[in-house]
Amino acid sequence: WQFANTTTATMGSHTFKFGGDINRVNDLLDNLRLESGSYAYSNLGDFIVDYVNVITGGGLSTSQCFGIAGARAALRGGRCYTSNYQQAFGPTAFRIRTTDYNVFIQDDIRVTPRLTVNLGLRYEYEKLPEPQIPNPLTNLPGQFVGPDQTKSFPADKNNFGPRFGFAYDITGDGKTSLRGGYGIYYGRIINSTIINAISNTGVAASQRVFSIPVANAAAPVFPNVLAAPPNVATQAANIVVFSEHMANPQIHQADIVVEREIMPNTVVSGAFLVSLGRRLPTFIDRNLPAPVSRTFNFINGGPLNGQSITVPFFTGTRPDTRFFAITEITSSIKSEYTALVLQANRRFSKGLQFQVNYTRSRTTDTGQNSATFTFTNGPLNPFDLSLEPGRSNLDIPHKFVASAVWTPGVPFGLKDSAAGRAIFGGFTISPIVIVASGVPYSANISGFGPSSIAGGITGSGALGRIPLKFERNAFRQPKVVNVDLRVSRRFRFTETANLEVLAEAFNLFNRYQVTSVGTTMYTFSGSNLDFQPATNAFGVPSGTGNSLIRERQIQFAARFHF
Numbered sequence: 001w002q003f004a005n006t007t008t009a010t011m012g013s014h015t016f017k018f019g020g021d022i023n024r025v026n027d028l029l030d031n032l033r034l035e036s037g038s039y040a041y042s043n044l045g046d047f048i049v050d051y052v053n054v055i056t057g058g059g060l061s062t063s064q065c066f067g068i069a070g071a072r073a074a075l076r077g078g079r080c081y082t083s084n085y086q087q088a089f090g091p092t093a094f095r096i097r098t099t100d101y102n103v104f105i106q107d108d109i110r111v112t113p114r115l116t117v118n119l120g121l122r123y124e125y126e127k128l129p130e131p132q133i134p135n136p137l138t139n140l141p142g143q144f145v146g147p148d149q150t151k152s153f154p155a156d157k158n159n160f161g162p163r164f165g166f167a168y169d170i171t172g173d174g175k176t177s178l179r180g181g182y183g184i185y186y187g188r189i190i191n192s193t194i195i196n197a198i199s200n201t202g203v204a205a206s207q208r209v210f211s212i213p214v215a216n217a218a219a220p221v222f223p224n225v226l227a228a229p230p231n232v233a234t235q236a237a238n239i240v241v242f243s244e245h246m247a248n249p250q251i252h253q254a255d256i257v258v259e260r261e262i263m264p265n266t267v268v269s270g271a272f273l274v275s276l277g278r279r280l281p282t283f284i285d286r287n288l289p290a291p292v293s294r295t296f297n298f299i300n301g302g303p304l305n306g307q308s309i310t311v312p313f314f315t316g317t318r319p320d321t322r323f324f325a326i327t328e329i330t331s332s333i334k335s336e337y338t339a340l341v342l343q344a345n346r347r348f349s350k351g352l353q354f355q356v357n358y359t360r361s362r363t364t365d366t367g368q369n370s371a372t373f374t375f376t377n378g379p380l381n382p383f384d385l386s387l388e389p390g391r392s393n394l395d396i397p398h399k400f401v402a403s404a405v406w407t408p409g410v411p412f413g414l415k416d417s418a419a420g421r422a423i424f425g426g427f428t429i430s431p432i433v434i435v436a437s438g439v440p441y442s443a444n445i446s447g448f449g450p451s452s453i454a455g456g457i458t459g460s461g462a463l464g465r466i467p468l469k470f471e472r473n474a475f476r477q478p479k480v481v482n483v484d485l486r487v488s489r490r491f492r493f494t495e496t497a498n499l500e501v502l503a504e505a506f507n508l509f510n511r512y513q514v515t516s517v518g519t520t521m522y523t524f525s526g527s528n529l530d531f532q533p534a535t536n537a538f539g540v541p542s543g544t545g546n547s548l549i550r551e552r553q554i555q556f557a558a559r560f561h562f
Contacts, residue, residue: 001023001024002021002022002023002024003021003022004019004020004021004022005019005020005021006018006019007019013109013110013111014107014108014109014110015107015108015109016105016106016107017104017105017106017107017108018103018104018105018106019103019104020101020102020103020104021100021102022099022100022101022102023099023100023102024097024098024099024100025097025098025099025100025191026095026096026097027095027096027097027098027191027195028093028094028095029093029094029095029096029191029192029195030092030093031092031093032088032090032091032092032207033088033209034086034087034088034209035087035088035089035092036087036225037085037086037087037220037225037226038085038086038087039081039085039222039223040081040082040083041080041081041082042082043066045066046065046066046080046081046082047080047081048066049063049065049066049077049080050077050078050079050080050081050222050223051222052077053077053078053221053222054078054222054223058077058078059077060076060077060078061076061077061078061221062076062077063076063077064076065077065079065080066080075214075215078221078222079214079215079219079221079222080222081214081222082214083213083214084211084212084213084214084219085211085212085214085219085220086209086210086211086212087209087210087225087226088207088208088209088210089207089208089210089228089229090199090205090206090207090208091199091205091206091207094132094195094198094199096129096191096194096195096198097129098126098127098128098129098191098194099126099127100124100125100126100127100188101123101124101125101126101127102122102123102124102125103122103123104120104121104122104123105120105121106118106119106120106121106163107119107120113169114168114169114172115166115167115168115169116166116167116168117164117165117166118163118164118165118166118181119163119164120162120163120164120183121160121161121162121163122160122161122163123159123160123161124159124161124186124248125155125156125157125159126156126188126189126248127155128153128154128155128189128194129153129194129198130153131150131151131152131153131197131198131201132198133198133199133201133203133205133206134147134150134151134201134203135147135150135151135201135202135203135239136203137202137322140319140320143319143320144286145241145243145286145287145326145328146241146286146320146323146326147201147202147239147241147322147323149241149242149243149244149328150197150201150202150239150241153194153197153242154242154243154244154245154246154247156246156247156248159186159247159248159250160184161183161184161185161186162183162184163181163182163183163184164181164182164183165179165180165181165182165183166179166180166181167179174261175260175261176258176259176260176261177257177258177259178256178257178258179255179256179257179259180254180255180256180257181253181254181255182252182253182254183252183253183254184250184251184252184253185250185251185253186248186249186250186251187248187249187250187251188248188249189246189248189249189281190372192372192373193281193329193373193374196240196329196373196374197240197241197242197329197374200237200238200239200240200327201239201240202237202238202239202322202323206237208229208237208238209238210226210229210230210235211235212230212235218230218231236318236321236322236323236324237323237324238323238324238325238326238327238376239323239325239326239327240283240327240329240374241326241327241328241329242328242329243328243329243330243331245330245331246329246330246331247279247331248279248331249277249278249279249280249281249331250277250278250279251275251276251277251278252274252275252276252278253273253274253275253276254273254274255271255272255273255274256271256272257269257270257271258270258271264349265346265347265348265349266344266345266346266347267344267345267346268342268343268344268345269341269342269343269344269345270340270341270342270343271339271340271341271343272338272339272340272341273337273338273339273340273341273361274337274338275335275336275337276334276335276336276337277333277334277335277336277337277365277368278334279331279332279333280331280332280333280334280335280365280368281329281330281331281333282330282331282332282333282367282368282369282378282379283327283328283329283330283369283371283374283375283376283377283378284327284328284330284377284378284379284382285325285326285327285328285376285377285382285454285460285461286326286327286328286382287318287319287320287323287324287325287326288314288318288319288377288382288383288453288460289314289315289316289317289318289319289453290383291312291313291314291381291383291458291459292312292313292315293310293311293312293313294310294311294312294313294315294449294527295308295309295310295527296308296309296311296449296457296527296528296529297527297528297529298522298528298529298531299525299528299529299530299531300530300531300532301531301533302521302522302531302533302538303521304466304469304521304522304529304531305531307469309457309466309467309468309469309529311380311457311458311467311468312380312381312383312384312458313449313452313458313459314452314453314454314458314459314460315451315452315453315459316453318453325376325377325454325461327374327375327376327377329374332366332385333365333366333367333368333369334365334366335363335364335365335366335368335392336362336363336364336365337361337362337363337392338361338362339359339360339361339362340359340360340361341357341358341359342357342358343355343356343357343358344356344357348405351406351407351408351409352404352405352406352407353404353405353406354402354403354404354405355401355402355403355404356401356402356403357400357401357402358398358399358400359396359398359399359400360397360398361395361396361397361399362395362397363391363392363394363395363396364389364390364391364392364395365389365390365392366385366388366389367379367385367388367389367472368392368393370393376454376461377454377460377461377462378462378463379460379462380456380457380458380460380462380465380467381458381460382460387467387468388472389472390471390472390473390474391440391471391472391473391474392440392473393439393440393473394439395439395440395473396436396437396439397437398435398436398437398479399434399435399436399437400433400434400435400436401432401433401434402431402432402433403430403431403432403433404429404430404431405428405429405430406428406429406430407427407428407429408427408429409425426489426490426491426492427487427488427489428486428487428488428489428490429485429486429487430485430486430487430488431483431484431485431486432483432484432485433482433483434480434481434482434483435479435480435481435482436479436480437476437479437480438476438477438478438479438480438514439476439477440473440474440475440476440477441473441475441476441477441517441519442463442465442466442470442472442473442474442475442519443465443466443469443470443474443475443519443521443522443538444463444464444465444466444519444520444521445457445464445465445466445520445521445522445523445524445529446464446520446522446523446524446536447464447523447524447525448524449524450524450526450527457529466521466522475539477514477515477516477517478514478541480513480549481511482507482511482513482549483507483508483509483511484504484505484506484507484508485504485505485508486502486503486504486505487502487503488500488501488502488503489501489502496562497560497561497562498560498561499558499559499560499561500558500559500560500561501556501557501558502556502557502558502559503554503555503556504554504555504556504557505552505553505554506550506552506553506554507549507550507551507552507553508552509552510551510552512541512544513544513545513549513550514541514543514544515543515544515545515546515549516541516542516543517538517539517540517541517542517543518536518537518538518539518540518542519538520536520537520538521536521538522536523535523536
């Protein structure tokens with residue numbers, strides 16, 4: 001339900017606008033992930049053993065699993081799945097309501113015929129819902145993040161966004177302008193984040209995922225599922241809480257633009273853009289013990305062969321043994337984007353229209369993520385965030401885009417010829433060319449470190465990139481070069497009726513567009529990090545198309561206009 005209103009009043013050289021809106025959203029989120037159980041296999045042979053065991057009524061229950069050695073070598077058919085069985089229990093659905101309040105005032109001032117100034121102020125407040133199933137336990141003495149935070153949600157009420165802008169006619173002839181602006185803008189705490197803080201509180205009525213080691217007696221035989229939550233002593237609950245200082249995302253945006261008309265209908269411009277993200281969300285496991293130091297050796301080749309790495313490592317007992325991970329939703333991430341943009345634009349005139357721009361940019365952040373729902377932990381070491389700053393996942397330093405619409409018309413010598421007009425008239429050619437840097441990626445490690453709490457090279461459960469040796473996103477995929485083309489021909493029958501036939505080609509030259517690559521450089525092997533090029537395939541293309549850039553596609557169409 002939304003109510004919105006804007007009022008405009010003009011008084012002399014001032015144009016005032018003021019108004020606001022109230023937006024109330026009711027959400028019913030019906031989702032219990034892993035409700036039906038989850039089995040995972042590391043190889044096809046193990047799955048086949050378990051599957052044959054099912055269809056033979058337990059005929060392989062005494063047969064050893066395929067390709068399993070070490071501590072798991074005693075496993076038999078029906079229990080050949082990898083590591084842990086997972087299943088979730090609890091209510092599937094929660095209903096929440098959020099209300100957003102926004103008000104603003106703006107004054108556009110015509111200072112002189114050549115100078116306009118814009119001043120404005122906007123206020124925003126997002127009212128979060130109340131907790132539904134808070135945990136009755138209290139924080140332990142000296143514990144700053146814990147079950148107390150499930151009892152209330154933060155209220156960020158200081159979101160004032162000033163705005164300033166100007167436009168100046170430098171030469172007074174309307175051909176050269178200087179424009180600029182600055183503003184503070186706020187985003188929302190998204191509802192998928194809110195629902196995780198409501199539904200994951202560790203109480204009996206909350207959603208819980210149980211992870212049972214395959215060797216545990218409570219682990220089911222494939223493909224059975226559990227009828228009730230298991231009574232496993234190690235199954236402490238994960239909980240998700242909001243930081244007491246959680247705030248809405250904030251963006252500072254500024255630009256300065258110089259534009260010049262170089263000929264009728266054609267302008268060129270240069271712009272400098274800045275976007276500074278502040279108070280962006282991330283998720284940190286606050287129930288980790290103080291880390292110890294641990295050294296891993298790189299073996300069997302690769303760029304780090306023979307080297308070692310010493311990292312903070314989380315092992316042992318969690319400080320609050322009543323819970324497993326205590327994930328705090330906090331607004332501590334910063335991002336910085338700067339760009340120089342050069343453009344040339346021509347409005348449609350004399351059969352030609354084009355837009356050409358080149359962007360040179362740089363994007364960094366302190367560990368920004370684009371997750372929809374919360375995850376357990378983001379930073380490699382929550383006690384020291386110095387390992388997090390680096391190149392952003394969104395960093396595309398070079399991008400060139402050109403598009404045109406051209407109606408070539410009839411060659412000059414054939415304009416008076418009916419045959420010439422019939423052959424050459426009515427064509428429109430529209431190309432689009434994109435050349436851009438590839439997206440960055442990090443060198444990662446797969447598997448679990450020995451005796452870790454939650455996996456990864458530090459044992460914190462963070463994404464498994466290799467720190468210290470490589471910066472975050474130190475590598476880059478191949479560049480993207482894409483050409484699309486549309487050619488159409490219009491046949492006129494009368495003044496009000498015509499037929500247009502057209503052909504469109506996407507990725508015209510069928511270029512091999514790499515959109516993803518293997519990012520695993522090393523794999524855990526005990527206390528070593530093993531380079532396995534046959535399986536890790538670091539940097540080897542693993543995807544050559546997405547919804548925007550794919551293999552060459554051609555389509556034909558006809559449209560009758562009347």
